[in-house]
Amino acid sequence: MTGVQVATNSGLFQEALHVLPGGNTRSTLFVPPSAPYAAVGDGAHVVDVDGHKVIDCNNNYTSLIHGHRFRPVLEKVHEIVEQGTSFGLPTESEIRLAEELSRRLPAAEQWRFVNSGTEAVMQAIRIARAHTGRDVIVRFAGSYHGTSDAVVDLTMPGIPRSVADSVVTLPVGDAEQFKAFVQERGREVAAVLIDLMPNRAGLKPADESFVALVREETKAHDALLIIDEVITFRSSFEGLQGVYGVEPDLTTLGKVIGGGFPVGAVGGKATVMGATNPALPGTIVWGGTFSANPVTMNAGLIALDYFQQEDIRELNAKGDALREGLLKAGVRCSGFGSLIRIFPDDMNTTWWGAYSEGLLFGTNGLIALSTAMDDATVEKILQCVINVSKF
Ligand SMILES: Cc1ncc(COP(=O)(O)O)c(C=O)c1O
Structure with missing residues (x-):
């Protein structure tokens, strides 16, 4: 890694090792030998504790749609915290916020808020099982849906056999295998859980005919379709489900809808969401001390207020231009709109190379643009990724 800067972190990592396993709370932030520590963010940039300034293409794993310290959100949050935080x-x-989400995702008439995408997926699975009276959840290999038992690698330590027995993982896009499975066990399925552009599986948009098949077969077998839009909601005003023209029974959201604060949401038809109605007997009990707290709800509303059709179109155009430039320069990449993923041969070297040249992206090569980025910033991102791709 000659010429590549590795963060000193003012010794923070050595201190962290005593109190945090591996020196970190989030496995996703682990980048050997140790991730830089953030000090301050501003718009499209982050400065770390060593004083090194980078363009932030991570945006806290796609959640900061307007970058750091977006003034309208900050002003609203200051006003709200003066009235009480929860x-x-x-x-x-x-x-x-629920009304705004239903305006964008008409398939979802009612919502429940939680504090993370992980919780949103957990609750969607619970609702599907309660609604159908069935246990089996079908999901697709390589997709990430947070860290609850049913959606992680089922061979991971700590996952009970009983959970693994009620989850079926199928290859994404394999119509024949999907059809064969539902023919045999379709009536056992509570829900099929799909991300239309799974980041961990390569950030490739799902095949349209496969998505249509999944919708058709779930309907035919009275199973629910859950579309996980925790990352992809930013793709269009109506999320990626709007682009595909597919109506799920349940949608899970997170990230951008919290305006930079912890959030998750599950939405669906009133008949399905009724499974959580506390006014009805025998329904799902689900609390959450900080769920739907007014700081997050207001921050999310303001963030979405500034993320209308035209803003989304502009941001997606920047992403398209970046992808086009990368492909022209021979850099392997995928994605849709403002989400891009690159595939260097040596991720660790490329990540540190980019970081030392002034660019932060996800430790798996995920780039998420924000509205804080102007054309000149996107051009800098392009040149930097091209440069480091030569390592
Ligand atoms: C598609 C998808 N679902 C769920 C989650 C989990 O969200 P959170 O990290 O807020 O728990 C993520 C997180 O990246 C995600 O990408």
Whole structure:
């Protein structure tokens, strides 16, 4: 790694090793020998504790759609925290965010808020099982849906055999295998869980005819279709489901809808979401001390206010231009709109090379653009990725 800077972190990592396993709370942030520590963010940039400034293409794993310290969100949050940060009562803000989400995703009439995408997927699975009275969840190999038992690598330590027995993992895009499976066991299936452009599986948009088949077969077998839009919701005003023209029974969201604060949401038809209605007997009990807190709800509303059709179109155009430039320069990449993934031969060397040249992206090569980036910034990203791809 000659010429490549590795963060010193002012000794923070050595201190972290005493109190955090491996020196970190999030496995996704682990980059050997140790990740740089952030000090401050501003718009499209982050400065680390060594004073090194980088363009932030990670945007906290795609959640900061407007970059850091977006003024309208900050101003609203300052106003809200003066009134109280959370209550043992509901607030108006959750109604307004739910209304906004239903405007964008008409298939989802009702919502429940949680504090992460992981929880949203957990709750969607619970709802599907309660609604159908069935146990089996079908998901697709390589897709990431957070870290709850049913959606991780089922051979991971700590996953009970009983959970693994109720989850079936199929190869994505294999119509024949999917058809054969539902023919045999379709009536056992509570839900099929799909991400239309799974980041971990290569950030390749799913095949349209495969998605249509999954919708058709789930309907035919009275199973639910859950579309996980935790990452992809930013792809269009109606999420990626709008681009595909597919109506799921349940949608899971997270990231951008919290305006930079912890969030998750599950939405669906009122008949399905009724499985969580506390006014009805025998329904799912699900609390969450900080779920739907007014800081997150208001921050999310403002973030979405500034993420209308035209803003999305502009941001996606920047992503398209970046992808085009990378492909022209021979850099392997995938994605849609403002999400791009690159595939260097040696990720660790490329990651540190980019970081030392002034660019931060996901440790798996994920690049998420923000509205804080102008054309000149996108051009810098392009040149930097091209440069480091030569390592
Ligand atoms: C598609 C998808 N689902 C669920 C999750 C989990 O969200 P969170 O990290 O907020 O728990 C993620 C996180 O990256 C995701 O990409």
